[in-house]
Amino acid sequence: MTTIRKHIICLMPVYDDWDSFSILSKNIETQFAGINDKYSVAIVAINDCSVQEFYIDDFSANVSIEIVSLKKNIGHQRAIATGLQYIHDSQKAFDYIVVLDSDGEDRPEDILELIKKCEEGPGSKITFAKRKKRKESLFFKTGYFFYKYIFYWLTGHKISFGNFSCLPQKLLKKIVVLDNLWNHYSGCIIQSKIPYNTVLLDRGSRYSGKSKMNFTSLVLHGLSSISVYFDSLSVRILKLSVYSIAICFLCVVFIMYVKLFTNTSIPGWASNLTLIIFSIILQFFSVTLIVLLMQLSSRKNISVPSTTIYKGFVEEIISNKITT
Numbered sequence: 050m051t052t053i054r055k056h057i058i059c060l061m062p063v064y065d066d067w068d069s070f071s072i073l074s075k076n077i078e079t080q081f082a083g084i085n086d087k088y089s090v091a092i093v094a095i096n097d098c099s100v101q102e103f104y105i106d107d108f109s110a111n112v113s114i115e116i117v118s119l120k121k122n123i124g125h126q127r128a129i130a131t132g133l134q135y136i137h138d139s140q141k142a143f144d145y146i147v148v149l150d151s152d153g154e155d156r157p158e159d160i161l162e163l164i165k166k167c168e169e170g171p172g173s174k175i176t177f178a179k180r181k182k183r184k185e186s187l188f189f190k191t192g193y194f195f196y197k198y199i200f201y202w203l204t205g206h207k208i209s210f211g212n213f214s215c216l217p218q219k220l221l222k223k224i225v226v227l228d229n230l231w232n233h234y235s236g237c238i239i240q241s242k243i244p245y246n247t248v249l250l251d252r253g254s255r256y257s258g259k260s261k262m263n264f265t266s267l268v269l270h271g272l273s274s275i276s277v278y279f280d281s282l283s284v285r286i287l288k289l290s291v292y293s294i295a296i297c298f299l300c301v302v303f304i305m306y307v308k309l310f311t312n313t314s315i316p317g318w319a320s321n322l323t324l325i326i327f328s329i330i331l332q333f334f335s336v337t338l339i340v341l342l343m344q345l346s347s348r349k350n351i352s353v354p355s356t357t358i359y360k361g362f363v364e365e366i367i368s369n370k371i372t373t
Contacts, residue, residue, distance in 0.1 A: 058147070063096055064099055065100055069258065072153065078111050080158055092115070113369065116368075120363070126231070152258075163178060166215070167216075174217075176214060176216075179209050181250065199275075224243065232273045283337055290330055294330050294331060297327035301323055
């Protein structure tokens with residue numbers, strides 16, 4: 050029986066990290082070299098307006114590579130969204146897209162594990178890499194620990210994975226029309242209720258250089274994932290505000306009761322402090338309610354989903370002209 054060879058596209062954003070990308074492209078080639086009767090692989094790299102120059106001859110010579118250069122830096126998540134729309138618009142003959150970072154922390158030897166997990170179903174689920182071991186600094190691990198719990202507390206959903214994932218071709222058309230894809234890829238998938246599963250994988254080490262992610266970038270990345278759930282987040286804040294107002298009201302009632310019906314003395318500042326807190330929470334509630342109503346009102350402005358937004362960002366496309 051003849052085995053049908055499946056075509057894999059590896060999608061990755063790159064920003065001034067061409068040394069790592071060069072190593073990664075060659076390692077991807079190595080991983081698929083012994084199984085090219087089952088899989089063919091190509092790489093689509095989104096050059097997020099890098100300052101460093103690169104030469105396509107420095108990368109793998111035996112894997113098809115397309116480098117989509119952008120006119121401006123749009124950030125990691127929007128670069129992924131650009132890449133997904135580009136593939137949807139220009140690539141037809143493929144079976145899976147593997148989204149990964151270009152620095153080596155998403156290990157190329159784990160790509161096949163993602164694909165095999167994705168192949169277990171009839172192409173109906175996205176498979177994300179859930180980390181077993183991390184090699185980041187203590188500062189990053191601590192921040193990530195709090196981020197996961199804050200995300201759960203604010204949204205009601207758990208997030209324990211990043212961008213490293215494998216998505217079937219048949220699901221791409223559903224993903225590229227999602228507005229929140231341009232905010233946060235994995236958060237968007239969770240919020241959209243597109244089916245997904247996870248596989249436990251270790252995180253690798255960076256091949257070269259230092260990460261471009263600083264404290265500000267990490268905070269913005271976390272807030273981007275939470276912003277996907279703006280509606281439910283606003284409702285949760287409203288509920289918290291209502292509970293706080295109720296507690297403040299009960300405190301005022303208790304203070305008035307003690308003053309009027311008992312001989313116990315209460316400091317004068319206690320009632321003033323309670324009223325101040327009550328007024329602050331009431332204002333917070335009002336602002337949140339107004340913002341939520343404005344957000345819900347904006348839904349009447351329905352826009353037609355577009356799968357070609359990416360075209361406005363693309364400056365040029367370079368290919369090594371290898372067919373797979």
